[in-house]
Every structure is written in C-alpha cells, then in structure tokens.
Amino acid sequence: MLVVFTGGEVMTGLDLAGAVPATAPVDALDVRLHHYADTPEWIDGWRTGPLRNLAERELPDPAALDAATSCYTIQLTVTDPDDLTHLQLAWAVAAEVCRAGAVAVLDAYAHDWYPAAVVAGLDPHRPFTVMREISVVAESDVVPGFGHPVHTRGMAKFGRPDLITGIAGEQIGEAATILNQLAGLLAEGHVLTPGQQIRVGESRTLTVVPYVPDDRIPDVGLIADGLLLTEA
Structure with a gap:
C-alpha cells in the first residue's frame, strides 16, 4: 500500500498506457480518496509519531505534508503472483497522482x-532494485x-517474511549488506526456512529460526x- 498526500481530489482519470505490462493485476487495484474532514485521526496516524520523524529526514518540505487535506491509498492484494507487476502497477498509479498535484508519498510497508x-x-521501465521497495533498519538501542x-521492512510486498538479526555496533554495516542480499533473493522467489543455515564469508554461519519476540x-x-x- 502506498499513501499519497494531496490538497484534495486531484486525479480525475487514470491513464497507464505504456506504464505497466498487460499482465499487471489491474483487477486487484484498489484506489481510494480519503478526506481529512472525514477521518482526521486516521490520516494523521500516517504523518505523526515515528513516521513523522522519518518524514522530517526524507522530505524536503514536511510542512507541505502537514498542509495536505486528503490522501489517496493505492493498494493491491495478490496471491502468490508469478512476477512483480503488482509493484510496478502501484508505483505507476502513484506517479499519476503525483503528476496531478500530490505533495508526498509514503510506502506504508517499507516506511519510506x-x-x-x-x-x-x-521511469516505468526502470530495472527492479530491492532497496527501492524495502528498508533495512538498524535500531540505535x-x-x-x-x-x-x-x-528489513517491507518484505510482505513479495509475500516473504522480514529478516532480523542482532549484532554488535561495529558489525551493523556488514549485517545490513547481508540482509539486503538475502532480501533480493527472496524478492526473486527464493525461500528461507527455519533450520536452514547460511554461510557468510569463510568463518560465519547463520541459522534461520522463527522470529518470536x-x-x-x-x-x-x-x-x-x-x-x-x-x-550457529
């Protein structure tokens, strides 16, 4: 799901010709307009708290986000898709709304x-890059x-679980690289199962277990x- 903030209803039509392949799951697309006057707490929930802190770092003008009086949600629900055209479709719709007069877009799963x-x-024909679809987060505490x-955050977009590990401070960069590489494999269709072991370099082995806080x-x-x- 993508949340696109606007100053009201800006999109009067949707022309995706040339932006998505014919196999894109258009029937699974759900685009809705939400007005602040109708659901103020729900809309503010996307732009306050931790998500607000991220907006302060990632948007050039967070004040424009505060001034937005509406938002569009762009959501696709697909079951075991053969490809990633559902993501291509979601971003193509978001691009249409942005060209019509939006101010900011939140990737709800990746928190970007x-x-x-x-x-x-x-570019609708840009190559796929997993880091454009997920986040890799290192908690400071x-x-x-x-x-x-x-x-990671956002692997649900590929029907895959997010990955987490605990690491010493000096190993954060290495851990982020490993998770990014594994996320790319999962996004392309690979599967990790509990009990599986992953060799890292010449001396480390990681074991996959269910994440249960x-x-x-x-x-x-x-x-x-x-x-x-x-x-291991």
Whole structure:
C-alpha cells in the first residue's frame, strides 16, 4: 500500500498506457480518496509519531505534508503472483497522482517517504532494485544479550517474511549488506526456512529460526511475519 498526500481530489482519470505490462493485476487495484474532514485521526496516524520523524529526514518540505487535506491509498492484494507487476502497477498509479498535484508519498510497508516530484519522474521501465521497495533498519538501542537489532521492512510486498538479526555496533554495516542480499533473493522467489543455515564469508554461519519476540528477543514492530538469523 502506498499513501499519497494531496490538497484534495486531484486525479480525475487514470491513464497507464505504456506504464505497466498487460499482465499487471489491474483487477486487484484498489484506489481510494480519503478526506481529512472525514477521518482526521486516521490520516494523521500516517504523518505523526515515528513516521513523522522519518518524514522530517526524507522530505524536503514536511510542512507541505502537514498542509495536505486528503490522501489517496493505492493498494493491491495478490496471491502468490508469478512476477512483480503488482509493484510496478502501484508505483505507476502513484506517479499519476503525483503528476496531478500530490505533495508526498509514503510506502506504508517499507516506511519510506518520497517527495512527489521524485515519484512523478519515475521511469516505468526502470530495472527492479530491492532497496527501492524495502528498508533495512538498524535500531540505535542495544538490547542486552541480543545486540543492535538490524532488520528489513517491507518484505510482505513479495509475500516473504522480514529478516532480523542482532549484532554488535561495529558489525551493523556488514549485517545490513547481508540482509539486503538475502532480501533480493527472496524478492526473486527464493525461500528461507527455519533450520536452514547460511554461510557468510569463510568463518560465519547463520541459522534461520522463527522470529518470536520474548524477554531476550526485541519486538521491532514488524508488519507481518519475520525470520531471525542467529549465529550457529
């Protein structure tokens, strides 16, 4: 789901000719306009709290986000798709809304903000890059017995669980690289299963286990299921 903030109803039609392939699941597309006067708490929930902190860092003019009086939600629900045209379709619709007069776009699963001008200028034929669809987050607080939580956000867009690991501060960069590489494989159709082991370099082996927050394993607020990568 993408949330596109606007100053009211800006889109009067939708022309996706040349922007998405014929196999894109148009029947699964759900585009809705929400007015602030009707659902103020719901709309503010997208632009306050932690998401607001991200907007402050990722948008050139957060004040324009505050001034938005409406938003469009662009949502697709697909079951075991053969390709990623559902993502291509969602971004193509968002680009149309942005060209019509939006101010900002939130990728609801990845927790990423984009200025409307950036989305409006997306090349519909750009190559797929997993880092444009997910986030890799390194939490700043150290959890005793676990380390710094480093995890993905947004893998539900591929029908895959998010990945999380706990690591020492000096290993955050390496962990983020590993998660990015694994996320790319999952997005392309690969599967990780509990009990599976992953060789990292010459001396490290990670074991895949279900992610179940408890007294030792922190809850990082994943939207869907997760897999924990632990040192074997």
